[in-house]
Amino acid sequence: MAIDALGLHDIDAFYGDSHILQKVSFALGEGRLLGLLGRNGAGKSTCMNVVVGLLPARGGTVEVFGGDITRLPPESISARGIALVPQGRRIFKSLTVRENLMVAARPPDPGSRHAPWTSETVFAMFPRLAERKHQLAAHLSGGEQQMLAIGRALMANPRVLLMDEPSEGLAPQIVADVMATIRKLKESGLSIVLVEQNPRLVFDVADDIAILNGGRVAVVSTPAELTRGGIDLTQHLGVY
Amino acid sequence: MMTQLTSAQAVILAINSFAFGGLLFLLSAGFSLIFGLMRIPNLMHGSFFMLGAYFGVSLLDWGVNFWVAALLSGLAMAVIGGIIERFLLRRLEGQVLPQVLLTLGFAFIIADICLMVWTGDPWQPTAPPSLRGAVQAFGLFFPLYRLAILAVAVAVAIALWIMVDWTRLGAMIRAGVDDPPIARVVGIKVSQLFTLIFCLGAALAAFAGVMGAPFLSVYPGLDFEMLPLALIVVILGGTGSLLGALVGSFLLGFLYNFGQAMFPDLAYVILFLPMLLVLVLRPQGLFGRVVA
Numbered sequence: 001m002a003i004d005a006l007g008l009h010d011i012d013a014f015y016g017d018s019h020i021l022q023k024v025s026f027a028l029g030e031g032r033l034l035g036l037l038g039r040n041g042a043g044k045s046t047c048m049n050v051v052v053g054l055l056p057a058r059g060g061t062v063e064v065f066g067g068d069i070t071r072l073p074p075e076s077i078s079a080r081g082i083a084l085v086p087q088g089r090r091i092f093k094s095l096t097v098r099e100n101l102m103v104a105a106r107p108p109d110p111g112s113r114h115a116p117w118t119s120e121t122v123f124a125m126f127p128r129l130a131e132r133k134h135q136l137a138a139h140l141s142g143g144e145q146q147m148l149a150i151g152r153a154l155m156a157n158p159r160v161l162l163m164d165e166p167s168e169g170l171a172p173q174i175v176a177d178v179m180a181t182i183r184k185l186k187e188s189g190l191s192i193v194l195v196e197q198n199p200r201l202v203f204d205v206a207d208d209i210a211i212l213n214g215g216r217v218a219v220v221s222t223p224a225e226l227t228r229g230g231i232d233l234t235q236h237l238g239v240y
Numbered sequence: 241m242m243t244q245l246t247s248a249q250a251v252i253l254a255i256n257s258f259a260f261g262g263l264l265f266l267l268s269a270g271f272s273l274i275f276g277l278m279r280i281p282n283l284m285h286g287s288f289f290m291l292g293a294y295f296g297v298s299l300l301d302w303g304v305n306f307w308v309a310a311l312l313s314g315l316a317m318a319v320i321g322g323i324i325e326r327f328l329l330r331r332l333e334g335q336v337l338p339q340v341l342l343t344l345g346f347a348f349i350i351a352d353i354c355l356m357v358w359t360g361d362p363w364q365p366t367a368p369p370s371l372r373g374a375v376q377a378f379g380l381f382f383p384l385y386r387l388a389i390l391a392v393a394v395a396v397a398i399a400l401w402i403m404v405d406w407t408r409l410g411a412m413i414r415a416g417v418d419d420p421p422i423a424r425v426v427g428i429k430v431s432q433l434f435t436l437i438f439c440l441g442a443a444l445a446a447f448a449g450v451m452g453a454p455f456l457s458v459y460p461g462l463d464f465e466m467l468p469l470a471l472i473v474v475i476l477g478g479t480g481s482l483l484g485a486l487v488g489s490f491l492l493g494f495l496y497n498f499g500q501a502m503f504p505d506l507a508y509v510i511l512f513l514p515m516l517l518v519l520v521l522r523p524q525g526l527f528g529r530v531v532a
Binding site for chain 1: 374406411412414415417418419421422423424425426427428
């Protein structure tokens with residue numbers, strides 16, 4: 001069996017006394033795209049925070065290509081090849097567009113098969129950012145900030161890309177652009193976790209689907225199986 | 241109450257103001273960075289200045305070259321500051337009152353140690369031989385050493401500005417201030433960068449202490465004379481702003497010198513009144529950013 005790009009095994013996580021994640025397990029295969037679905041408050045972002053080391057898990061393990069990263073600080077996890085496009089984008093607003101990319105730059109692993117990401121390749125992918133590279137990031141539109149957040153994550157030449165609700169708060173046309181970008185990244189062979197509230201956005205790009213409900217994994221399946229019916233999505237996702 | 245000045249006196253006072261302003265910039269640049277970036281109110285910054293000055297006078301006493309002594313003293317203080325930050329202040333991250341008490345406590349400890357080691361007598365080393373004397377221009381004499389302090393301060397200001405605004409390291413520091421958790425997720429070693437800033441601030445204060453020794457001399461109490469001045473500079477200029485620290489330093493340099501000469505009875509009013517006005521009318525300082 002091939003080693004998973006990312007694996008969560010029986011993760012327990014708390015905010016204060018509230019037990020947010022309860023024995024959460026799921027796996028992302030290399031080169032695949034996992035759609036992580038769930039309502040507001042289901043624990044999706046908490047999962048991402050545990051993976052990148054912002055919230056220490058109280059139980060369970062997180063593995064990246066078979067290596068345990070559970071107890072590592074965020075900067076070491078980044079060095080292991082995990083990059084996050086955070087919820088709410090969280091670009092560095094007092095830095096210019098170019099500086100936002102520059103601070104995240106990391107050379108790719110020597111063994112990497114992919115062409116490395118540099119500010120040039122990011123600007124080639126997002127020409128709008130290239131036009132604004134000397135502007136402060138605070139002055140970008142929402143869509144441009146999202147592109148910058150994606151570009152910043154790519155600058156670390158990650159092996160696993162986590163995207164936390166990249167469509168949130170964007171106009172439909174911009175959402176379509178972002179989804180097209182995600183499809184391109186997937187075709188380049190990157191392993192991706194895409195967190196979303198809206199299953200329709202995820203179903204046509206994802207290889208696998210995991211649905212969180214109340215801090216537990218409720219469903220692990222594929223888009224084909226889920227669209228065929230059999231599982232009551234409204235029960236886990238509410239009205240969508 | 242007001243003392244009239246002749247124009248020659250005014251020129252001399254102006255030169256002294258620039259020199260003192262330069263010294264204040266070296267002292268408060270580090271204070272401003274530490275306070276603005278790490279949010280640590282470092283009440284031992286004046287102690288770094290004094291202890292650095294004492295290190296300097298001892299090194300000079302052993303025959304070390306003036307500039308080497310200033311650099312070595314800065315280096316020693318960087319190590320001491322780094323240890324205090326890494327092992328003590330780091331445990332109090334985000335807790336302002338404990339940080340105030342810890343740094344204040346250290347200020348008293350350092351004052352006592354200095355009194356024990358260097359006694360209560362003032363030390364006044366001489367300026368480096370090449371900078372003694374004065375240059376003559378426009379019929380006036382300009383003391384060379386004070387001009388040198390000004391030149392060093394301007395050079396340090398430019399170097400710091402380039403580091404913070406134009407290098408990747410500076411961008412990483414600013415990213416770490418903008419959003420520390422996400423900066424770490426992006427791979428920036430925020431905690432090491434902050435230690436570096438603290439060491440740099442301590443080193444600059446000590447360097448300033450040695451630079452200032454030939455014209456301020458070094459004596460017990462120098463620490464708590466300098467600390468409020470650094471505070472005023474940073475409040476006037478705005479925390480975390482190097483330009484603010486630079487402008488604030490020269491402003492204070494002039495207020496201090498002209499105030500003492502012209503209104504000797506009101507010296508403290510003239511120093512602290514502008515600070516109060518800025519606090520009330522423009523709390524972010526003249527050049528500070530408004531924190532959203």
